[in-house]
Amino acid sequence: MIDWKKWKHVTKLDPDKTITPKAVAEIVDSGTDAIMISGTQNITKDNVSHLVEMLKDYSIPKVLEPAGTEGLRDDMDLIFVPSILNTDVAFWLMGVHKIWVQHFDVDWEKIVPEAYIVMNPRSAVAMVTKAKTEMTPREAAAYGECADRFFHFPIVYVEYSGTFGDPALVRAVREKLHGARLYYGGGINSREKAEEMARYADTIVVGNAVYEAEGVEKLRETIVK
Structure with missing residues (x-):
């Protein structure tokens, strides 16, 4: 069984x-x-499928993080399933999940739930989910604490999606977590930024840097363990 709790660095690839x-x-x-x-x-x-095909011959752990039911498949190592905490649209907290469970044969051994705190108002995920992104570190920490203590999410994910976030906010969330692992994603494209967020997050997620000029070189800079 893959021990995702030991991961320090995850690379996110966008099918689009x-x-x-x-x-x-x-x-x-x-x-x-x-x-x-x-x-x-x-x-x-x-x-x-195109991305999965390119990855099929490699033994590295492969995770699918679905935004909906499109593209769902059962041949991945794990499926990280996000729920958006900071939205009033219940569909993104539970509704899409109910549709999935109702219509698909879910392999629960592969499922890892994620509690998302979406922070970049200009990001696609914020606009699609109508996330309420204006909040203080204390408010963000309260979301994280609720996700951890009330709902027992194994992952709390602070997502700045394309822009580098506020380390003080990430630290505040970190200080309120008891059992959940803290993931951070957004704007990491240098060693300095990776080291900054790795001080607080258990796992940093790097995505957009891969698609920039010298993307793979930038990615290597962000791998701090």
């Missing part, structure tokens, strides 16, 4: 973005602990 097989090979060889296939917009069965 273009990447070459050569870049995928370099990412797998970079030292990252796992590959997560995840995106918000234009996620289809075909573009998810």
